[in-house]
Amino acid sequence: MATAILDHEIRNADGPAAGAADDASPALAAARFHPVPIDPSCPHCRSTGTAGDLAVDTEDWSFADAAYCISLEERDDRMQAAAREFHRTGLCRRVLFHRPTRHPTRVIEGIWEAHRAVARHALDRGAERALVFEDDVRFTRKITSQRLARVSAAIDRLPDDWTIFFLGHWPLRARFHTADTLATASACAHAYLASRRLLHWLETHRFADRAGRIDKRAGAGIDAAYARLGGCYAYFPMLAVQAVLGSDHMAEKKRTRPIRRFKHLVTRTSLGEVLLSRLMRPNEFIIAGIGAVAGAAERLGLRRTPN
Numbered sequence: 001m002a003t004a005i006l007d008h009e010i011r012n013a014d015g016p017a018a019g020a021a022d023d024a025s026p027a028l029a030a031a032r033f034h035p036v037p038i039d040p041s042c043p044h045c046r047s048t049g050t051a052g053d054l055a056v057d058t059e060d061w062s063f064a065d066a067a068y069c070i071s072l073e074e075r076d077d078r079m080q081a082a083a084r085e086f087h088r089t090g091l092c093r094r095v096l097f098h099r100p101t102r103h104p105t106r107v108i109e110g111i112w113e114a115h116r117a118v119a120r121h122a123l124d125r126g127a128e129r130a131l132v133f134e135d136d137v138r139f140t141r142k143i144t145s146q147r148l149a150r151v152s153a154a155i156d157r158l159p160d161d162w163t164i165f166f167l168g169h170w171p172l173r174a175r176f177h178t179a180d181t182l183a184t185a186s187a188c189a190h191a192y193l194a195s196r197r198l199l200h201w202l203e204t205h206r207f208a209d210r211a212g213r214i215d216k217r218a219g220a221g222i223d224a225a226y227a228r229l230g231g232c233y234a235y236f237p238m239l240a241v242q243a244v245l246g247s248d249h250m251a252e253k254k255r256t257r258p259i260r261r262f263k264h265l266v267t268r269t270s271l272g273e274v275l276l277s278r279l280m281r282p283n284e285f286i287i288a289g290i291g292a293v294a295g296a297a298e299r300l301g302l303r304r305t306p307n
C-alpha cells in the first residue's frame, strides 16, 4: 500500500520539505518540517533504493505511509538523538521532523498541538497510516525484517475501527487481542501508528477541547486523551521506550509546582522520568499478565466480563 513520503531526492533538495500544514503562514509552516539529516555512515542513507540493496531489503516500514518525529525547534540535541535511532532502524529515509517552537505558557498544550500538526500534514498528503514519534523515542528491541513483518501482520489483524497501534506505551489496562497484540488503554505518545480515524480525530480536537476526554491517571496531555479514546492496540512486547532526556513538561512542573507530598517526588521530579523509562517494559508485562489472567477467569466463568 504505502510509499515512503521521503526519498533521497527530496532529502537532498535545498530547503525544507514542502507541503506542510500549520496554523502559521505557509512559509513558516514549511520551515517547521524537515527530513532526517543524512548520515554518510548510515547504510540506509547510502542506499540506492534498488532491489537487492541490503538496507532496503532488511527494514520494511511500509505499513505506514507517513512518518513524523516531534522535536522542539530549539532542541537540536534531542533531534540529533532521535535521528540516530532512525538511522539505526531504517526509518531515516521516511521520517519528517516537525520542529514547533516552545509553547509560550504551557508545554502540554504545545505537545498536543504538535501531534495535531503532524496529523494535518499526514492528511494533506493522503496518508492512511502515519507513524508518530517524539524525540525521546528509543528502540529497545532489534529491528529486523522478520520483526517488522510480524508488526505488519499484527496491524492487518486489527479490527476496522482501530485508532492507535502503539509501538511503545505505558499500559494502564490491557487484554491480549492476539498473541502479539494487546487491546489497551495506555499513556505515552512517543511511538505509535495513527490510523486515518485518529488523524481525523486529531484534526478536529484541540487542546481546549479536552474536557471530559482525558484519563487523569495519565495526566492532562495528549496521551491522557489517547488513554480514554478506545480502539487502541499495542504490539507486544513493545519495540520502543522513552529515554530519560529531561522532559520539558517535567521541567515546567518543577518550576511551577512545589513538592508537598511523597508522591510529588515521582510526579514532579526527574525520578518520575527515570522510573517511567526503566519500568515501561516491566509494567507492560505486569499489566499484560493481569489482563491474561482476568481474560482466562472470564472464559472459565470465574469472573464477569466487563461491559
Ligand SMILES: [Zn+2]
Residues within 6 Å of the ligand: 038, 039, 042, 043, 044, 045, 046, 086, 087, 088, 092, 093
Ligand atoms: Zn540513515
